[in-house]
Amino acid sequence: MKNSIAERVCDFLKTYPPFDLITFEKLLEIAEQTVIVYLEKGDTLFKADQPANEYFYMVRAGAISLFHTENNTKELVTINDTGDIFGLRPLIARENYKLTATANEETIIYALPIKNFQSATKTNDKVYKYLITAFATNAYDSYTTEENNEIFKDYLPSTHLDVVNFQTANYTKTPVTCPVQSTLQEAASLMCQHKIGCIIVVDDTKKPVGIITNSDIKNKIATGKFPITTLVTNIMNSPVITAKKDLTVADGQLKMIKNSIGHLCITKDGTINSRLVGVLTHHDVLVTLGNTPSVILKEIKRAKRTKKLRIARLKANTLLKSYLEQNIPLTHIINVISEINDAVTIQAIEIALKKMPTPPPVAFSWLALGSQGRREQLLFTDQDNALIFDDVPEDQYEATQAYFLQLAKYVTKSLNKIGFEYCEADMMANNPEWCKSISEWKTQFQSWILSPDNKAILLSSIFLDYSNIYGDESLVDSLSETIFEALENSALFYKFLGSEAIKSPSPLGIFKQFVVEQNGEQKDLFNIKSRGLMPLIDAARLLVLSNQIKNVNNTYERFEKMAEIDANNKELYESCSYAFKALSKFKTKQGLLHHNSGKFIKLETLSKEEKLKLKRCFKPIHDIQETLKLRFDLKNFI
Amino acid sequence: MNFNWFRKEKTDYPDFYLAYLEGFKKKPKSNIEETRFVAFDTETTGFDRKEDRVLSIGAVSFVGKSIPVSNSFELYIHQDIFKSETVKIHGIRKNSGYKKVTEMEAIQAFLDYIKNSVLIAHHAGFDKNMINEMLRRNGLGKLKNKFIDTGVLFKKSKHKIYEDTLQKHYSLDDLCKELNVLKVDRHTASGDALITAMIFLKILARLDKQKHLKWGYLLHG
Structure with a gap:
């Protein structure tokens, strides 16, 4: 029977990854078994610790929040919008859900049958790769890694859309083996001799029958459960997981994740019934993938010359692109990229210090300002930086400043070479003013805070978003203290900041149309930075300063912090944080697409879904501006 | 109500119709969450009950808030009556490629599908009449199912104070706009059936759970 509804489901699916990689016929098989689910705001689709459903999900309209619950505190991991897929755990691992999915608003989702999906895509590597990535993203990045501040965990190498994923995995072709008759002691000696962490137990015909790893020796021998004279067959893990020679990196990784193991035995025909020809370790996978944050970071730290730094930083751009293509949460992307940017700056300073004839005369601190200071810089942008040095006797001031100006000159020059343009307004540490x-x-x-004027506000809005990148942090702390003391006596300063934050009104006109630029070179383009991001950045800055919150620099973190301390407006702050992330992602994607800053968006190039997503972000802007107007009494303040 | 002498002898009916009637002897589910609903729509050659004919029937069924795509219903009926002026609305041409069935086959498939479910349609009266007329032409009795009209239900769901702002008549397009339902595949029977189902679920969500979620409130005459 003809099923038009299934065809329409296909039409929708195929516009989003990974379904764009599946043929229409195969897609139809999936669509025919799809269930359309309507959810009211607050309805829960699945709960953490519940057994897995037979479906995974895609948002058709509306939004689904994923929460992580620990010790009774609910933490928002991410919000899935139209076209986003989630609930992928059962596709990868037979485990209970780890997150809870709740409708953030009235929502329609497609429940896609795992069984049909798997049979339709079993030979499609790209689809799997996308899914492990999407899964890894929601499963680990958002809370685990960020909470522990271990964003460079190497178990996430699949988050790169590089060709390497389709390369045949580069496995070890001469695996170290021992026969089934060996004692554990003999096996361990072999492992020591070859400096390896695992050994494969093979039978007389060289078929793999088991594997022993360091942890087996630790868990089963060192604990005294077995003597070292025991046979390897007593403590090996059996059977082994095998794969064929032409295994791709993505496949290998998937197999490892699925079975939670670190080693795959490569055999002649891919089953345990044929001869062992090699071993693929998790380490091999990582080496092949190469372009991981931690690899880039190591490269940066080892760089002795600016040129090497430039190469490493360019790699980060490739990484950024692939992250965005794969819809990895922006918080994770921002953390990775700012960590890399900081590392680049630190290394540039180290290199510059070596060029100086003497070590620094006094302690100093290198500050990043503006977007890097807020740790939200994704693409190459202008460099904004400043330098603080410790007080010196008056007669030495000039010489000391001269020393640091020279240092700053080296650093800014090398940052420029790496790809960070000089700041047009000359807000850089090699300017004696800064x-x-x-x-x-x-x-x-x-002076800025106590006698504000428009110029002071302009400058302070850049300088107030500072963070210490290199040097003596106590200098920055003492500066912060002074700033917050001054702030206590300046209601006027807040008003200035407030009027800055409400300067650009909500980006939607009365006809719900986007407000575009009226004239100039950018006529008819939508300025996402000034209309979307800046109002949020300005609002967040004002809010944290007026609440005396220190050391929270990210705009989205600032809103999250506000949500914590001002429970009455929790929802507003959370939606602001979300809007900021969504808009940044938009800007960055556009920037990568057009090789520019992404500031201006040609509206007609956006799909309807994208426009909807954009519009959704504008409501919180409007709401937060209204809140600021009331709170800081800005109505009559010009 | 003993008007039995007016009724045809039941034995005249084909088996599938008897099976359909049999379904109504079971006590219906009182719980709305457990009730099977079928939202349906017909595309016709026009609006005259006697003269015009049903060209296609589309339907989706659901229990709770989930609509399985696999269990949707869609068929096209062979008719001798053909009006070119309505083709531009429903897009079903006289010799279009779809597989078409006879009225009797369509009735059998449709009744097998709906069983004793509660039927939902937008301006249900029209679709109900068209189907009933088709049943009559083929020597069968009327539909026995309970009906919900989304057009009527929407108006009822609005609070009294908004009464004067209500339109007299809400088209399916109006309701899509009011309730923010995506218009996909408008003017195909199954596309409209899915839209009707969405509209119903959305109205249901807006109703006062204590007061209004009762059969007496939902059902249409």
Whole structure:
């Protein structure tokens, strides 16, 4: 029987990854078994610790929040919008759900049958690769890794859309083996001799029958459960998981994740009934993938010359692109990229210090300002930086400043070479105005805060988003203290900041149309930075400053912090945080697409879904601006 | 109500119709969450009950809030009556490629599908009449199912104070707009059936769970 509804489901699916990689006929097999589910706001689709459903899910309209619950605290991991897939755990591993999925608003989702999906895609590597990535993203990145601050965990190498994933895995072709008759002691000696962490037990015909790893020796021998004279067959893990020679990296990785193991035995015909020809370890997979944050980071730390730094930073751009293509949560992307940017800056300073004839005369701190200071810089942008040095006697001031200006000159030059353009407004540490002693800096900020004018606001909005990248952190802390003291006495300053935050009104006009630029070169383009991001950035800054919150620099983290301390407006702050992330992602994607900053968006190039997504972000902007107007009494303040 | 002498002898009916009637002897589910609903729509040659004919029937069924695509219903009926002016609405041409069945086959398939479920349609009266007329032409009795009309239900669901702002008549397109339902495949029977189902679920979600989620409130005359 003709099923038009299934065809329409296909039409929708195929516009989103990974379904764009599946043929229409195969897709139809999936669509025919799909269930369309309607959810009211607050309805729960699945709960953490519940056994897996036979479906995974895609948002058709509306939004689904994924929560992680620990010790009774609910933490938002991510919000899935139209076209996003989630609930992927049962596709990869037979485990209970780890997250809870709840409708954030009235939502329609497609429940896609895992069985049909698997049979339709079993030979499609690309689809699997996408899924492990999407899964790994929601499963680990969002909370586990960020919470523990271990964002460079290497178990996430699949998060790269590089060709390497389709390369045949480069396995060890001369695996170390021992016969079934060996004692554990003999096996362990072999492992020592070859400096390896695992050994394969083979029978007389060289078929793999088991595997022994370091942890088996630790768990079964060192604990005294078995003597070292025991036969290897007593403690080996059996049977082994096998694979064929032409295994791709993505496949190998999937197999490892599925079976939670670190080694695959490569055999002649891919089953345990044929001769062992090699071993693929998790380490091999990582080496093949190469382009992981930790590899890039190591490369940066080892770089002795600016040129090497430039190469490493460019790799990060490839990484960024693949992250975005795979819909990895922006919080994770931002963390990775800012960590890399910081590392690049640190290394550039180290290199510059070596060029100086003497070590620094006094302690100093290198500050990143603006977007890097907020740790939200994704693409190459202008460099904004400043330098604080410790107080020196007056007669030495000039010489000291000269030393640091020279240092800053080296650093900014090398950052420029790496790809960070010089700041047009010259807000850089090699400008004597922004390379000053701590006392001078304190005076500077006090003057901005206590007698604000428009220029002061413009400058302070950049300088207030500072973070210490290199050097003596206590200098920065003492500066912060002075700033917050000054802030206590300046309601006027807040009003100035507030009027800055509400300067660009909600980006939607009265006809629910996007407000586009009226004239100039950018006529008819939508400025996502000034209309979307800046109001949120400005609002977040004002809110944390007026609440005396220190050391929270990310705009989205600032809103999250506000949500914590001001429970009445929790929802508003959370939606602001979400809007900021979504808009940043938009801007970055556009930037990568057009090789620019992504600031201006040609509306007609957006799909309807994208426009909807954009519009969704504008409501919180409007709401937060209204809140600021009331809170800081901005109605009559010009 | 003993008007039995007006009724045809049941034995005249084909087996499938008897089976359909049999289904109504079971006590219906009182619980709305457990009730099977069928939202359906017909595409016709026009609006005259006697003269016009049903060209296609589309339907989806659901229990709770999940609509399985695999269990959707879609068929095209061979008719001798053909009006070119309505082709532009439903897009079903006289010799279009779809596999077409006879009225009797369509009735059998449809009744097998709906069973004793509660039927939902937008301006249900029209679709109900068209189907009933088709049943009559083929020597069968009327539909026995309970009906819900989304057009009527929407108006009822609005609070009294908004009464004056209500339109007299809400088209399916109007309701899509009011309730923010995506219009996909509008003017195919199964596409409209799915839209009707969505509209019903959305109205249901907006109703006061204590007061209004009762059969007396939902059902249409």
